[in-house]
Amino acid sequence: MKNPYHILPLVALALLIATTAGWLRLGWPIPISVNAGEHGAMMVGSFLGTLISLERAVVIKKRWAYLIPLLSGNSIFFFFAQLNVVAYVLLTAASLGYACMLYYLYQRHEERHMLVMIGGAVCWLIGNLLLVKSQLYPLAVSWWIGFLLLTIAGERLELSRFLPDSKFKSTSFLLAIAIFLLGLLFPFHGAGRMIFGSGLILVGIWLYRYDIARISIRKEGLTQFVAASLLCGYFWLLICGALCLLSDFYYDAVLHSFFIGFVFSMIFAHGPIILPGVLKLSAKPYHPIFYLWLFGLQLSLILRISGSLAGIYDLQRWGGLVNGLIIFAYLISIGTIAVRQNLKNKAASQLPKKILS
Known part of the structure; x- marks a missing residue:
């Protein structure tokens, strides 16, 4: 296989099933039999792991690279069948393959950012190994983060390498990452939580200070939307770190401020660029309606986390429901606009040929 079109349906299916599982966990009476207890592993591994590894496989352009997102993507069927251990093993194999994939890319381009991403792949692998061994989410989820x-x-x-560099910029980045990684080595409900949260805050401050988003927010169109999404994500990363420092009882709020607030804001930012690239479309979709979905995601997440912190379960439930609906609406908008723009571009390129004929 050397075609991302066969894997994208797995990505979409994983997102659908993982989101449905999350809604069931919140108590919504959805008449579908889904393994609700595995919502986290499906979202991080079956969906995000497949999407991220597929993006890199497209860059490598080798048949073997596509086996990695296939492994993680097919885990969703075993989760659905409640064969959880088999799904864990598939995700573990995929995370090992993803680490090898990144090392292959690092050998071609020995750059610092690739080492950071390899570190991320190793974290995914460790989290999955801990899950296979213990089947306890609390041991794995910090590594997934x-x-x-x-x-x-x-x-x-x-991307920030195009901006002016300095010794302080490089040193502060490495220090922030090192503090975060140190926090992973301690139990979360203890010293690890404080170090872990401090690392999240420092990484968030670094990204806000040095990312190109602070410059591109002054532009227009898609560039400005991408920057707005990134800055929203960095805000939630700071909130996540602060919640870690405040109490170890804010576990649900910590998880969703990171996975929805930070991670999905990043997906909103990169979606109009990555999706056409994976589909090999020339168009980069943009429409002002994207802001409706972006701000809707932020507001619904505020509702959800406020309900979680205040113990108002109905707010948490409604916020979670709207979170998922907005994510689907946004992704459908991107796909629809990308296909329409691509068809227009093709029609425009063929017009001179029709006139000459």
């Missing part, structure tokens, strides 16, 4: 944080930080570091 490390996977996504280092992956995103590595990608933003890659």
